Amino acid sequence: MPDTMTQPMGSDRRRGTLLVVDDEPEILTALEDLFEEDFRVHAARSGAEGLEILRRAPDVDVIISDQRMPGMTGDAFLAQAREISQAEALLLTGYAELDAVISAVNKGRIAFYAPKPWDPEGLRSMVLSAMERHRLARALETERALLRGLLDASSDPLSFKDRNGRFIRLNAAKAEALGGTVESLLGQRESTLLPPEAAAALVMAEQEVMQSGQGTDQTGLAAGEAGSRWVRVQRLPIPGRDGHATHLATIEHDLTEQRMLEERLRQAEKMQALGTMAGGVAHDFNNLLTAILGSLDLLLQSGTHDARGEMLLKTAITAAERGSALTRRLLSFSRKRELQLRPADLNRMVQEMDGLLSRSLGEQVTVRHALGEHLWPALADQEQFALGLLNLCINSRDAMPDGGVITLSTRNVSVAEEEVPDLHPGDYVVLGVADTGTGMPPEVMAKAFEPFFTTKEVGKGTGLGLSMVYGLARQSGGTVTLDSRPGEGTLVEVYLPRSDWSGASSQVPEGQAPACHSCRVLVVDDDAAVRGITTTFLNELGHSTLEAADGAAALALLEAGEQVDLLVTDVAMPGISGAELATRVRARWPEMPVLLLTGYADPAMQSDGFPVLRKPFRQTELARQVAAVLRRG
The missing domain is CATH 3.30.450.20 (PAS domain)
Incomplete structure (x- = not known):
């Protein structure tokens, strides 16, 4: 009899799969009729045929096998079936063969034994129970496999x-x-x-x-x-x-790494907000300093005061210039100050600062070098770099009240992705400043780069040293890292990009005569005090001036036909900004020279070709820039 299978009835998922093996066709037919409502039934006339079916249909739930069959007995068939199937097994026999039943139990692991002739309901109950046991065993094995996989993976x-x-x-x-x-x-x-x-x-x-x-x-x-x-x-x-x-x-x-990333993100957002605030404060402060310093400068030049008055004016000018230096540090932190980035030899720069450092740090501090060989050129503003290095060394000195050692080191490093926080992969030159001082606890390290944060006594520090260095490094395309522990000193490392660029200086030539000695200048600034000082400076230089409080008023004057030889405009103004005003003037009157005044000196503005004078400025600085701009025009 060929392998047969009844057609599915109802839901196949609820019906089991049954294999019946018997050499008598009548018995096979009777078993198929008995179980066709509950099972998909496979039928085989011999043990060999049954094994072949099991290889083709491994989802069999229950096997019913006769014991006495030619070629292969039932217990021998079930023993081989156990090697390829986990189906529950049931042995049928018409003889009281105890040895065969024991063999089937030991080798074929039969679940039930039924004699011939069988009781239909009893046999049906046995097979249904066997199917349930098989399904429970499979479900348990699946759960065990899932649990093992979860635990192991x-x-x-x-x-x-x-x-x-x-x-x-x-x-x-x-x-x-x-x-x-x-x-x-x-x-x-x-x-x-x-x-x-x-x-x-x-x-x-x-x-x-x-x-x-x-x-x-x-x-x-x-x-x-x-x-x-x-x-x-x-x-x-x-x-x-x-x-x-x-x-x-x-x-x-x-969650340690996740918390570190979240903390880095919060710190970056805080530093960005602080930078924005610092830039705004510095811009407003520069406007005030422009008016103060300009007024003092004009008073000093007036010659209407005695020696004591001249001394007081010079003292006030010195104080205003110190305020200007303070705003430059703020702008360095906020990354809104122009840097003159050039290839720099850090080893040479460190060595050239030996004299300055020895005078600034005192006799109790020893400065040592650990400079790397074959150092790459770094991309840096050399003047600001020197100032930043001096600030770092002074911080280290202050952390060693009883004296100690500062080690200045340099090295080349190739940074991989995410190796250094907030730093793109690539080649960098690293300057290290290490001290043997008191070190910092974690809560101080977390705020070390914030402007105005300081642990020094009142009057002994502005809290802008580290923040300035951080701003310079970030604006240069690098970063600053800090490693410190209480009692174990501090290591500050400044990462600067490796330089593969060299360019000529873009400084404006000095000492050449302007294109006109007495020009008409349109001064545009929303701050009346700054506008007044600028026009006074220009008038004393021999120029005539027009004033406008905003970009719209300036355009109205030009559209009305006013003859103007030079436009001098502030950058940060409500409505039409100075940069937008300059662009419009260039489009409408392409031959008109333009000079921008700003407390930011954003390098992006100069990409359009407009020269920039940073506030606060002295009259001599304004005169030099105006002469250069008019000569270009």
Whole structure:
């Protein structure tokens, strides 16, 4: 008889698959008729044919086999079937063959034995019970495989405990975290492996979950051999048949890297906000200084005061210039000050500063060099770099009240992706400033780059040293890193991009005569004080002036036909900005020279070809720039 299978009836998912093996066709037909409503039935006349069917249809749930068959007995067939199928087996025989039944139990692992002739309902009940056992076994094996896969594949520590807190399952990550192996920890209580305080907290947390039947999700710091780390711990109760928790599942996820990334993002956002604020403050302050310094300058030139008055004016001018230097530091932090980036030999620059550093740091401080060989050229503003290095060394000196050693080092480094926070991959030249001072606690390090933050006494520091260096490095395309521990000194490393660019200086030539000695200049500034000082400077230089409070008023004057030889305009103005005004004037009157005045001196503005004079400025600086602009025009 060929292999046959009844047509499915109802839902195939609810029907089992049955293999019947018997050498008598009548018995095969009778078995097919008996089970066709509940099973998809395969039929075979011999053990060999039955084995072939099992190879083609591995989803068989139950096998019913006759014992006495030519070629292969039933117990021998079931023994071979067990090697290729996990189906439940049932042996039919018309003879009281105890030896065959024992052999089938031992080799074929039969679940039931039925004599011929069989009771239909009894046999049907046996087969249905066998199918249910088979399905439960398969479901259990699937769950075990899923659990093994979850435990083995997860890098997060996972564990399962009984109601007494003993491990019944755990993965390698959990075992490694506890300093043991999976095998050695099974059956142990985790609380016995922890310090008393941590053990008590663990027991309390697990009892809370088991008693309430509610899971918990907690995040906190956990101590480990590599230091403290942020960990998220989820505890989930596993209920038994009565609905009460009998076991506990624990999932732990290390959030340390995520927390570090979040902290870096918050710090970057804070620094950006501080930079924006610092730039705005510096711009407004520069407007005030322009008016103050310009007025003092004019008074000094007036010659209407005695020697004491001249001394007071010079003192006031010096104070205003110190205020100007302060705003330059703020602008360096906010990255809104133009840098003259050029290829620089850091080794040579460090060596050239030896004399200045020895005079500035005092006899108690020893400066040592650890300069790298074959150093790449770095992209840097050499003047600002020197100022930044001096600031770093002074900070180190102040951190060593009893004296100590400052080590200046340089090296080449190729940075990989995400190797250094907030730094693009590439080649960099690193300047290191290390001291043997008091060091910094973490809470101070977190604020070290913020402007005006200082741990020095009032009057002994502005809090702009590190922030200025940070701003310069970021504007140059690099960054600054800080490594410090209380009592172990501090290391500041400045990363500057490797330079493969060289360019001629773009400074304006000095000492040449302007195109006209007495020109008509349109001065545009929304700050009346700055506008007044600028026009006064220009008038004293022999020029005539027109004034406008904003870009719209300036355009109206020009459109009305006013003859203007030079446009001098502030950049930051409401409505039409100075840059936009300059662009419009260039489009309408392409031959008219333009000079921008700003407290920012954003390099992007100069890309359009407009020269820039940074506030606050002295009359001599304005005269030199005006002459250069008119000569170009």
